[in-house]
Amino acid sequence: RRAGCSCCSLLLLVYVTVVVSRVRLNGGHDGALPDELAAGSAELNLVVVLAGGVDAQGRPHETVLRRLRAAARLHRQASKRGRALSILCNGGGTTHKPKWVDAQGYAVPEAALMARQLVELGVPYEHIYLEGYSDDTLGNAFFARTMHADARLDWTQLVIITSEFQMARTRAIYDWIFSLAPLPTGKPRYALSYLSVGDAGSLPAPALEARRRKEAASLAAF
Secondary structure, three states, X not given: OOOOOHHXXXXXXXXXXXXXXXOEEEEOOOOOOOHHHHHHOOOOOEEEEEOOOEOOOOOEOHHXXXXXXXXXXXXXXXXXXXXXXXXXXXXXOEOOEOOEEOOOOOEEOHHHHHHHHHHHOOXXXXXXXXXXXXXXXXXXXXXXXXXXXXXOOOOOEEEEEEEHHHHHHHHHHHHXXXXXXXXXXXXXXXXXXXXXXXXXXXXXXXXXXXXXXXXXXXXXXX
């Protein structure tokens, strides 16, 4: 998708102050949604789900599956109200590992593998969008905005879904990227909300603690 007129300006990283809602909402590990977010699903335009790795078979890790289940439930809530809620699978992979390769030898972005899971969860293909270029959280936010959100004037109310261990740094990055000027002509300011899915049982305890330490260090350096 075209980035629109904001791409070059975003590269300049000109900061302006805008009103961005800073709501942290905690969902259960099974994808259960807090009442506040479920009730507000009728107002959302776009759900952004961060990537986070796949296994040898190309199946997203449990941390990501929990994010996808939460997104699918939001989609169902919107459908009950007669709305088609769009979901953006946000991330191509990581700089630390090569991309998953299919049987034909082609590298597949994590976003495409996440989309496959969403379809299994009942989300129609036509409601799923892919961002498969980014390899880190900063890139996730940048390409989510320039490739997708800026190209749609009606996408202004966004919810960003990731895991608890990653939420603090994710909020800092997405709040910053989505507050940069200018907006495309006619585009209202963005309003972001956040949904974190639970960490318990998603990773072995030592691995989870290591991820938390890494996230804290990365946030401090941001």
